[in-house]
Amino acid sequence: MDDDLVTLFRAIDLTGVFANAVLGGVIARREKLDAVGFVTLAVLSGLGGGVLRDTLLQAGTPLALTDAAYLATALAAALVAFLLRIEGRVWDKVWPVLDAVALGCWAVAGAQKTLAVGLGWVPAILLGMITAVGGGAIRDIVLRRVPTVLGGNTLYATCAAVAAAVLVVAHALGQPSVGMVAGLLVGAGLCLLARWRGWILPPADQWSATQVIPRRYRRAGRGVARRIGRARRRPAGPRTPGRTNPDDHSPDDHEGSR
Numbered sequence: 001m002d003d004d005l006v007t008l009f010r011a012i013d014l015t016g017v018f019a020n021a022v023l024g025g026v027i028a029r030r031e032k033l034d035a036v037g038f039v040t041l042a043v044l045s046g047l048g049g050g051v052l053r054d055t056l057l058q059a060g061t062p063l064a065l066t067d068a069a070y071l072a073t074a075l076a077a078a079l080v081a082f083l084l085r086i087e088g089r090v091w092d093k094v095w096p097v098l099d100a101v102a103l104g105c106w107a108v109a110g111a112q113k114t115l116a117v118g119l120g121w122v123p124a125i126l127l128g129m130i131t132a133v134g135g136g137a138i139r140d141i142v143l144r145r146v147p148t149v150l151g152g153n154t155l156y157a158t159c160a161a162v163a164a165a166v167l168v169v170a171h172a173l174g175q176p177s178v179g180m181v182a183g184l185l186v187g188a189g190l191c192l193l194a195r196w197r198g199w200i201l202p203p204a205d206q207w208s209a210t211q212v213i214p215r216r217y218r219r220a221g222r223g224v225a226r227r228i229g230r231a232r233r234r235p236a237g238p239r240t241p242g243r244t245n246p247d248d249h250s251p252d253d254h255e256g257s258r
Helices: 003-030 035-057 068-083 089-116 121-142 157-172 176-197 215-233 251-256
Strands: none
Touching (some): 003 035, 003 068, 003 089, 035 068, 035 089, 035 121, 089 176, 157 176
């Protein structure tokens, strides 16, 4: 990969760390936590996904612990969130864009690092997704909340999986650099589009037969089931004396009557 591209992605990566660490600080303010709480949530939000990825890969010390810029960025974001009340229209407009770009960047970076250590495409997509959503999930668990990535929100983990898949396909075609840029743009664009259009995955009840199968087919199916049930429960009637069932005759009897 070109040095310029590496520098660009590192800058985007650190921007994502800062934005998500600030979000951790914003949530810490809502929860009325102290300075330690601000630092904890900021570090978890900004660095948790990458640390979790590197730990699962077992390919050396996590990047957040070897590159001082990552931890320093998260701590700086915690300080900003602690000193300033970050809210308002500007934050509401800027935050979704930074979050979407960070998601795309983290997804392709996680997938690329997984492929670099020799794992296949399934682990690459999985760890790309974990890199993008792991920090927020860990933060929510620490706050004893159901992680927002598990449902009820616009597409997020799905966007990360798509971004990682784009990188995997490009890597298989021998174009990892193109794949990183394309994956970032696809993941970020899909995330922003999902926010704008309100796309969410349907809950379990909407996948049930009562929702998926049209009503007229459900009625027909219930009618057939009732008829089959009545036929199974109906007892066999008594035979009339002097009459025989044609089925009771053996093949030899039929041959002899001809």
